Amino acid sequence: MSPHELFIEPWTIGAWMWRGTLAASLAAVPCAVLGVFLYLRRLSLIADALTHVALPGIVAVFLMTGSMEPLPMLLGAAAVGALASYAIENLASRDGVRSDAAIGIVFTALFAVGVILLSTSVQNAHIDTQCVLFGDVLGISDESLLLLGVVAPLVCLCVALGWRWLGLVSFDPGLAVNLGLPVAFVHYALMGGVSVATVASFEAIGAILAIAFIIVPAATAHILADRLHVMVGIAVAHALTSVLVGMYTAVWFDLSASGCIVCVGGALYAAAFLFAPRHGVMTTALRRSARRRVASRISRVA
Amino acid sequence: MSDVNPPALSVRDLTVSYDSEPVLEGVSFTVGTGRLVGVVGPNGAGKSTMIKAIVGTLPVDSGDVEVLGERGKKALRKITYVPQRGSVDWDFPVTVLDVVNQGRYGHLGLLGRMTADDRRVVADAISKVGLQDLARRQIGELSGGQQQRVFLARALAQRGDVYLMDEPFVGVDAATESAIVEVLRELRDSGRTVLVVHHDLATAPEYFDSILLLNKELIAFGDTHDVFTRDHLQHAYGGRLAIFEDGGFATLA
Numbered sequence: 157m158s159p160h161e162l163f164i165e166p167w168t169i170g171a172w173m174w175r176g177t178l179a180a181s182l183a184a185v186p187c188a189v190l191g192v193f194l195y196l197r198r199l200s201l202i203a204d205a206l207t208h209v210a211l212p213g214i215v216a217v218f219l220m221t222g223s224m225e226p227l228p229m230l231l232g233a234a235a236v237g238a239l240a241s242y243a244i245e246n247l248a249s250r251d252g253v254r255s256d257a258a259i260g261i262v263f264t265a266l267f268a269v270g271v272i273l274l275s276t277s278v279q280n281a282h283i284d285t286q287c288v289l290f291g292d293v294l295g296i297s298d299e300s301l302l303l304l305g306v307v308a309p310l311v312c313l314c315v316a317l318g319w320r321w322l323g324l325v326s327f328d329p330g331l332a333v334n335l336g337l338p339v340a341f342v343h344y345a346l347m348g349g350v351s352v353a354t355v356a357s358f359e360a361i362g363a364i365l366a367i368a369f370i371i372v373p374a375a376t377a378h379i380l381a382d383r384l385h386v387m388v389g390i391a392v393a394h395a396l397t398s399v400l401v402g403m404y405t406a407v408w409f410d411l412s413a414s415g416c417i418v419c420v421g422g423a424l425y426a427a428a429f430l431f432a433p434r435h436g437v438m439t440t441a442l443r444r445s446a447r448r449r450v451a452s453r454i455s456r457v458a
Numbered sequence: 459m460s461d462v463n464p465p466a467l468s469v470r471d472l473t474v475s476y477d478s479e480p481v482l483e484g485v486s487f488t489v490g491t492g493r494l495v496g497v498v499g500p501n502g503a504g505k506s507t508m509i510k511a512i513v514g515t516l517p518v519d520s521g522d523v524e525v526l527g528e529r530g531k532k533a534l535r536k537i538t539y540v541p542q543r544g545s546v547d548w549d550f551p552v553t554v555l556d557v558v559n560q561g562r563y564g565h566l567g568l569l570g571r572m573t574a575d576d577r578r579v580v581a582d583a584i585s586k587v588g589l590q591d592l593a594r595r596q597i598g599e600l601s602g603g604q605q606q607r608v609f610l611a612r613a614l615a616q617r618g619d620v621y622l623m624d625e626p627f628v629g630v631d632a633a634t635e636s637a638i639v640e641v642l643r644e645l646r647d648s649g650r651t652v653l654v655v656h657h658d659l660a661t662a663p664e665y666f667d668s669i670l671l672l673n674k675e676l677i678a679f680g681d682t683h684d685v686f687t688r689d690h691l692q693h694a695y696g697g698r699l700a701i702f703e704d705g706g707f708a709t710l711a
Contacts (some may be wrong), residue, residue, distance in 0.1 A: 320563060
């Protein structure tokens with residue numbers, strides 16, 4: 157196969173390659189950006205919880221309004237997300253409750269409520285569990301694409317505006333309190349942002365794979381970056397590279413697009429883990445053996 | 459004491475509990491301006507708890523804090539808190555300069571830009587603790603003593619009136635320890651009041667003008683030579699106190 161067939165042709169057969177790549181990119185970038193702050197606050201697992209509790213949020217909104225309009229869905233998910241993160245924190249701060257258990261208890265319980273609601277009263281509605289969990293990036297609807305087109309820039313803008321506070325609250329909440337910053341507000345804004353970003357990406361990549369975009373780019377970037385803005389930049393680059401390479405892989409081998417995207421993301425993480433210039437496992441080992449060789453040569457000469 | 463010169467720090471009836479177990483009971487004291495105070499007491503005496511309660515990062519059962527005649531948020535703004543080194547993640551992607559810049563955030567607000575003045579304050583703070591050559595390093599690459607100096611430089615950049623420091627000498631080398639003491643004395647001489655949580659009884663009398671002796675409640679507070687007596691220390695430390703023939707004291711682990 158010629159390079160032209162491999163790289164150019166997928167873009168010319170209908171609009172789905174364009175739309176899929178755009179949707180996945182718009183889903184990935186805000187998740188990756190917010191994921192950096194979750195990662196640095198050791199809250200990555202919260203993302204797992206928030207994506208799951210979005211389900212009861214969406215179903216509850218549907219039951220109340222009877223509509224599947226994107227905006228109420230987003231608000232419902234964000235509200236349940238904020239509620240869940242409050243419940244998790246409240247539970248975790250009690251004596252004798254472990255914080256990891258608190259996360260697990262709250263999100264599985266709320267998710268189960270969502271599953272029950274879904275199995276009974278809204279069975280006839282077109283809430284496609286398969287789609288919510290795994291996404292359908294090649295068959296993305298106009299509404300979802302539009303929603304992502306609004307949410308992604310909005311999330312990035314909010315992060316840019318709140319940059320200083322987000323950074324300080326993540327690094328040293330004690331100093332943030334001392335300086336009189338609204339620490340609780342920043343925390344819930346971040347949680348709400350994560351809920352909105354994940355719900356907006358449901359149709360593109362699905363709830364479970366949204367978690368991958370929150371955790372993996374940030375984890376990769378942390379290995380490579382030593383400044384906060386560099387870390388965010390690398391996380392975004394990681395996310396976009398995963399999308400593009402993943403889309404090609406899916407087309408060439410006729411595989412699940414979202415599955416490929418996340419696998420590529422994982423492979424990039426592995427590469428950074430092994431070969432990062434300073435902290436990579438292989439790099440450090442090579443450096444050590446090079447040093448040993450030099451040392452033994454010196455001792456032989458001496 | 460006249461109204462013109464309110465005390466630097468006034469704490470009344472401070473009580474704090476963990477899990478409904480009181481760790482600090484009814485602590486009251488008043489410190490004037492330009493004092494260097496050592497907060498001394500055995501492990502678990504509530505020294506760090508007291509500092510955190512004063513700066514508002516811990517909920518208190520009761521108590522009232524006044525800083526230079528102000529209360530609440532206004533009082534908090536005048537306090538500079540230097541946490542224990544272990545309280546932050548040193549793998550965080552920030553450089554020494556980034557961290558010291560944080561000391562200006564209170565003045566800058568959310569979107570304000572660093573002025574030339576801010577930058578000068580930050581540069582002064584960094585050179586005062588001797589880190590000018592390491593300003594562009596990621597903080598995880600520094601030694602323990604250098605990391606403690608980063609915190610001190612950030613505190614200097616905050617330009618507070620009252621400094622509360624939690625164990626600044628833990629895990630630092632001798633050079634850093636004397637450099638920190640030097641900076642603390644300069645702060646005192648410029649009229650600031652500094653409270654330092656300290657656990658080394660051997661160096662405490664040399665470092666501090668006043669000693670606040672704590673063991674869940676206030677045992678004694680005043681000039682070092684008044685507080686640092688065998689009776690007071692024995693009261694605070696009980697059997698964990700070793701008294702040397704030359705009049706020195708040390709704690710038994």
